[in-house]
Amino acid sequence: MIVKQQLKKLSVNYICVELGEVEIAEDLSAAQQKEFKTALLKFGLELLDDKKSILIEKIKKVIVELVHYAEEPAKVNFSDHLSSKLNHDYTYMANLFSEVVGINIEHYIILHKIERVKELLVYDELSLTEISYKLHYSSVAHLSNQFKKITGLTPSHFKKFKENRQKGLVNP
Known part of the structure; x- marks a missing residue:
């Protein structure tokens, strides 16, 4: 508006x-x-009027849409999806993204996937198995390892931590 x-x-x-x-x-x-x-x-x-900045923002937008709003897991890998969606060579986009943003596309995707896992754990609507499928992880173990690497907590510990924190807010 x-x-x-x-x-x-x-x-x-x-x-x-x-x-x-x-x-x-x-x-x-x-x-x-x-x-x-x-x-x-x-x-x-x-x-943003510079073509490179615009492309970076489009890459971020496609990643956010795919990780946070897609109902089904992607049928193709992220690199193919980005290339076809944005009509650019993936290597070019990956190099540009790393140069401008300071992290590679894969790490950016992982960060968004972990944020999505946190949301799904907090809302407690899906099991960890369902979350791993929804976010295109090869296994629950892979999701758990990545989650711990990024957050320092296991998914179950994160969930308990959130539950205890919410109880403390309700019953001071």
Whole structure:
């Protein structure tokens, strides 16, 4: 809504405004672009006009969608999925991502998968076996090892820790 509102203020015709992306009908003048950037910054938003930054944001968006919002496990591996979705060579994207973000794509995916595991453990709707299947782990042991490596806790210890913390909040 903020982006649409700012585009209207600048009398810029847009074709589409989606999460993280804006398609405009005509090129912005340098003055319009500067004014748009300044207006977005006031709301904590940033205009990315450099193609590499845009690609990095698209990579992050695809990973978040796949890890957090996909109902079924991916039928292809992440590298193939990213390549087909973004129409770029995976090696190029992986090198660019590492250079700009400071971690490789695989580690970024793992971090998001572990965050998703935490969410699913807290909401207690799925077993660890179901979570490992949903997030495309080869086994529960693989998920548990990765979880412990990232968080320092086993999934069951994390779950108990959360339960004890919530009990403490309810019954001080």
